[in-house]
Amino acid sequence: MKTVSKRRQARPAKLTPQEAEQYRNLIQKWAQQAPPEYTGNGEKHPYTSLTLSSGLGRAVYASYSDEDLLAVLHDAASRLGRAPTQDEVFSLYRIYLKARFGTWPGALRAAGMRQLPMPDLSMPDWTQMLAEEPELCGALEDVTRRRRRLGYPPRKRDVPQAKILCERFHSWENVIAAAEDFEKWQEARKDN
Template identity: 70%
Template sequence: MIQQLAQQNPPEYMASGDQEKELRAHYQALTLSSSLGMAVYSSYSNGDLLDVLRDTASRMGRAPTQGEIFFLYRTYLKARFGTWPAALRAVGMRRLPAPDLIMPDWEQVLLEEPEICKFLEDVTDRRCRLGYPPRKRDVPYSKLLCERFHSWENVVAAADAFQKWQEERRNSVNK
């Protein structure tokens, strides 16, 4: 049934957002806020949900954006995998940052490049607000961060690492 709905409402039809709002209201019973929606969501295996991404990517020739996936599938994918990038990684469409990325000495960065630390904190705050990493184009100082860390994926990884370092630092001071 959801597959038929998705086929009847392709992404180009949903472009304005009003159509999606209308469909969301009409199919509220299939969202995760209802017991029926939870039952439908639970009926999908990880593989079933990832096949939606694979099929769409196959048709498009690239990894789909969230707006290119029918809203119920998108909701289910993000609920199952936590974030959109995590769903893309699970299907092999988005790589984790390069394993050879060497994180800097955060103490030194904090002293020598405090603006970088503030920018990384902002990336983390945006990630928390959005529920997924912000896009490069949504961060005004992304170019500066990419120059420092060599890619946007590395910036996101550095923001995560900096946040963990700060938490560990706070925890060790509080002991």
């Protein structure tokens, strides 16, 4: 495995498929050994260079597909007999899962282990809302575009209009549900 200087770590490293596989096998080995978490004793984790703060870590993270990362959750769930908590997943995997899916609940939802809560509001009359609040409808369309591009609901912090949407719909879960409902309404309108 090649070592990467601190200066090169700042930019994403380029890994061959073989190098990526070597790093992924090393991470898997560390996860199986379940190294103790280091406390404030001045020691660094032996895998600090593979966190997202380094170019090497970002390159290794990028080598994982969504399915690879979700398989980590499924393996942990099989072992535990339930959805794992964050503390039950090796820290590098936890970092990668949260980076990919936004939050721990987002990763669990993507793995089919946690459903979004039911929206706690009734959906508005979309015809009226489109006429009176077109900017909000445009913001909901942006949420839908981001969801399609990502393959899962976007994080609140990734949507510029999140604050306005949350003020109108009271929670991020409601915003996601409203965006889905608005999309269905638009599709039904096109079909007529």
